[in-house]
Amino acid sequence: MQMRSDTWVVIPAFNEAPVIGGVVAGVRTLFPYVLVVDDASTDNTAALARAAGAYTATHPLNLGQGAALQTGFEAALARGARYVVTFDADGQHDPSDAAAMVDRAREEDLAFVLGSRFRDGAHAQVGSVKRAMLRLGALIARLRTGMALTDTHNGLRVIRADALAHVHLTHSRMAHASQIVSQLAACGLPGAEHPVTISYTDYSRAKGQPLLNSVNIAVDLALGGR
Secondary structure, eight states: OGGGTTEEEEEEESSOTTTHHHHHHHHHTTOSEEEEEEOSOSSSHHHHHHHTTOEEEEOSSOOOHHHHHHHHHHHHHHTTOSEEEEOOTTSOSOHHHHHHHHHHHHHHTOSEEEEESSSTTOBOOOOHHHHHHHHHHHHHHHHHHOOOOSOTTOSOEEEEHHHHTTOOOOOOSTTHHHHHHHHHHHHTOOEEEEEOBOOOOHHHHHHHOHHHHHHHHHHHHHHTTO
16 A cells, blocks of 8 residues: 555546445555546435545536546646556456556556556456457557557556646547547557456446447547547
8 A cells, every 4th residue: 555655546437326435445455545536426426435435526517437537637646646547436447457557567667557358367258349349449549559559448547647747638438548548659658558357247237338338439439539
């Protein structure tokens, strides 16, 4: 915990009351500073996050995940974060993966470490349609940025403050994932992918709506993450 006191974990959340307390509690076993950005939830997501030990910021209107992340980035940097972790609110990420990614960034002097479901050692049960869209996204990202990525739509990321200063998200919804990759590539600082485990629960599958997500990824690719 003490080694990661320079790290803030940013969790964008919208109507995650059933799980947010457990997600925050799990993250706080390894990271002292957790910020949940409540994107105008209609349930008690923010109150439950605070009860579990998180700081919270709340949007008065639902603006989308990209906007929630940007709010979190600005807040974390203002509080002196050296590293910022992005972490999904639905419980599919493993806090130990996030800790390993921060430790790797520190040890290898990397400005960013991006989680991947497809690197050796990773584990995720991804449907065939979504897998195809994710691979297409990785191919397009490689052609556009020169970065040899395998998974451009993974919500688990570690970004160092100097790299995060180059990230300014204007795509509020799904296209923010490609925009983050493009802006990190443009900053010219070193980065890497890291294998992570994604645990798809009944809850996360219901929230994620896999077919709709595949459509959203297609829209993201068309927008180009600029």
